[in-house]
Amino acid sequence: MKLSPHTAPVEPTDLLIRFHNQVGAAIDVTGSLSRARWSCHGCGDTGYEYAVHLTREDTNGHATACRAAYHRFQR
Secondary structure, X not given: OOOOOOOOOOOOOOEEEEEEOOOOOEEXXXXXXXXXXXXXXOXXXXXXXXXXXXXXXXXXXXXXXOOOOOOOOOX
């Protein structure tokens, strides 16, 4: 698989976990153990939970279903 800014983006300083979706785009879980959020570099979706274990479960579900390779959304 070719690495790109979407499959191997720069790691944020508060990165806790990095998942990869079905096509290799990174999904980062950032924050702290008590307040974490996830952000998909493939489709641009994000999610927020209060505890990292809940965020991890939500992120894993997204990684299992997401097949987006990149996005060009304006933020």
